[in-house]
Amino acid sequence: MANNYDVLIIGSGPGGYVGAIRAAQLGLKVGVVERSFVGGICPNWGCIPAKALLRSAEIIHYIEHAKDYGLIAEKTGVDIAGVVKRSRGIAAQMSNGVGFLLKKNKVDIIWGQATITAPGKVSVAASSEPAPKGALPAGEYTAKNIVIATGARPRALPGIEPDKKLIWTYFEALAPASVPKSLLIMGSGAIGVEFASFYKAMGSDVTIIELLPQILPVEDEEIAEHARKRFEKQGIKILTGAKVSKVVKGADSVTATVETADGKSQSITAERLISAVGVVGNIENLGLEKLGVKTDRGCVVVDGLCRTNVPGIWAIGDVAGPPMLAHKAEHEGVIAAEAIAGKHAHPMDKLMIPGCTYCMPQVASVGLTEKKAKEAGYEIKVGRFPFIGNGKAVALGEPEGLVKTIFDAKTGQLLGAHLVGAEVTELIQGFVLAMNLETTEEELINAVFPHPTVSETMHESVLNAYGRAIHI
Known part of the structure; x- marks a missing residue:
């Protein structure tokens, strides 16, 4: 039939x-x-x-920082x-x-x-x-x-339902007729911070509101904090432990009442609001x-x-x-x-599914965070390596970044890897393969990483977990 x-x-x-x-x-x-x-x-x-x-x-972003590379881009x-x-x-x-x-x-x-x-x-x-x-x-x-x-x-919150004009979901945010001068984003997961990065680069004054204590709530706390500092350095305003309790629409703007964990509240007016509170x-x-x-x-x-x-x-x-x-x-x-x-x-x-967020800086991870590994009862070894110690990252003009690796201290099993910095969404697959192949720290330490590459930060993070880092 x-x-x-x-x-x-x-x-x-x-x-x-x-x-x-x-x-x-x-x-x-x-x-x-x-x-x-x-x-x-x-x-x-x-x-x-x-x-x-x-x-x-x-x-x-790079054009606006052309002089940092010895180039001239005046207009x-x-x-x-x-x-x-x-x-x-x-x-x-x-x-x-x-x-x-x-x-x-x-x-x-x-x-x-x-x-x-x-x-x-x-x-x-x-x-x-x-x-x-x-x-x-x-x-x-x-x-x-x-x-x-x-x-x-997209999930819609009662009283803050998207209307396609003043309150957007990712559908409207992907195809704006113009760049709003000011933008309020509810939610700091992958969708929220990616749009924050995009609209900030396009010229918007961006504020992120996050209900939980940290942005990028599913990520390792240390990595999320590093990302937050970078966002704030770019001029993105961030309020954590806060929620939008009310939104009043104007002719071409919204005014949100934002309540913080300490019981205080404030009003924030922006041309547009993006609801990025999950799906x-x-x-x-x-x-x-x-x-x-x-x-x-x-x-x-x-x-x-x-x-x-x-x-x-x-x-x-x-x-x-x-x-x-x-x-x-x-x-x-x-x-x-x-x-x-x-x-x-x-x-x-x-646990073997990697997560990638394409904000600036990028964030990528796989496996257990440090907190989750401890909660699971593991005795752990943690390695860290900053991009500033990597020649390729410095040459690229991307010295701000961090690779963090977490191992089972008893077996050498790689439990998790967490990265923030330039092109880490491409690097993470190396750790994904390692975890799928049940690779131990010894095998990662003995692997030869090409030079000069940003991937060397991965090797150094593993070395650091076992007191053997060379370039830090």
């Missing part, structure tokens, strides 16, 4: 399209239901266009329309690329809003968005396995309650192989819970596809 599949995936984001391609590689008949844009949030309204904006911010400025146009063009290129990959692997795209009406049955209603060429129409479809990959959306899984209108699929705090509950409590129904990516990262979704897509195909799929180990 034309409308019958081995695997039907609801959502074409990083988890959905990667899972679809892997399932097709394994010889399964695969369809993907999408209602908005091929590729999902990441390439269209998340990871990729955001990085394009941040690249523009990075370049304007600088920001063409925000051009910056956004470049970002949106890259997003379109990525989305088209996903469509090409699905077609290449003979995966059907079914255009519309999916509802699981019964085990193995999906009803697809027409979407208001224009369908891509070659997409199959709305209708009734059946599948032996249904994979929920519907992603997540919530898209679990509504899928028919999950009727089917008895278990959910918890806005996400679908799954086991290590992405199976829900209902046979034949799987869930991957953001909708399956934290960490809500594109690479985690992709990996879960592969796990689910291989499990469905009867292969020896490996369960996800969330």
Whole structure:
């Protein structure tokens, strides 16, 4: 039957399209239901266009500091329309690329809003968005396995709901018509600090409000503090242990009442407010309650192989819970596809999932923080190495940074690595591989790192944990 599949995936984001391609590689008949844009949030309204904006911010930052490199760049400025146009063009290129990959692997795209009406049955209603060429129409479809990959959306706080004009989510923040002179950002996770970096570079007066005691709450405290000092040095204002309790809208501004942990309050007026207080899984209108699929705090509950409590129904990516990262979704897509195909799929180990934040300075980490390692009962050895001791970092004009490594003192096992500084989002994969290979400190110490590279800071941090650092 034309409308019958081995695997039907609801959502074409990083988890959905990667899972679809892997399932097709394994010889399964695969369809993907999408209602908005091929590729999902990441390439269209998340990871990729955001990085394009941040690249523009990075370049304007270096131009403004040209004299530090012995160069002359007397006239600088920001063409925000051009910056956004470049970002949106890259997003379109990525989305088209996903469509090409699905077609290449003979995966059907079914255009519309999916509802699981019964085990193995999906009803697809027409979407208001224009369908891509070659997409199959709305209708009734059946599948032996249904994979929920519907992603997540910005969380809205009561009374501070985004209105697309004065109060933005990342959707509006990614494509501004103009650069606001002043900006208030609620939340200092990855989305919040990345937009803080971008808009500060574009010329905005930026203030971050964070409810918890530290910014970048999931990161190691020492790394987060280092990042905070760098942000504040750039002129970004930061209030931690504070919350926005009320927002009053003006004609072209918002005034927020901010309450701090000591019971004091203040009013802050800004042209725009970005709500970056997290995301919530898209679990509504899928028919999950009727089917008895278990959910918890806005996400679908799954086991290590992405199976829900209902046979034949799987869930991957953001909708399956934290960490809500594109690479985690992709990996879960592969796990689910291989499990469905009867292969020896490996369960996800969330401690091995790296986190990357592309602010200025960049932040990257994997494994346990120092605090978490102690709470887990480990006796630890901690190594640190600052970028100022690295010749390549100094030559690049990036001497402010830190690499921190955490080892089990008894076994030499690498428990965690935490970095802040230039291009650390590229460096972190070295530690990810080391942890996956169960590398000990001895093997890392004996590895030869190329010179001159910023990666030498990784080696020196390991050496420092064992009292052997050379360049500090």
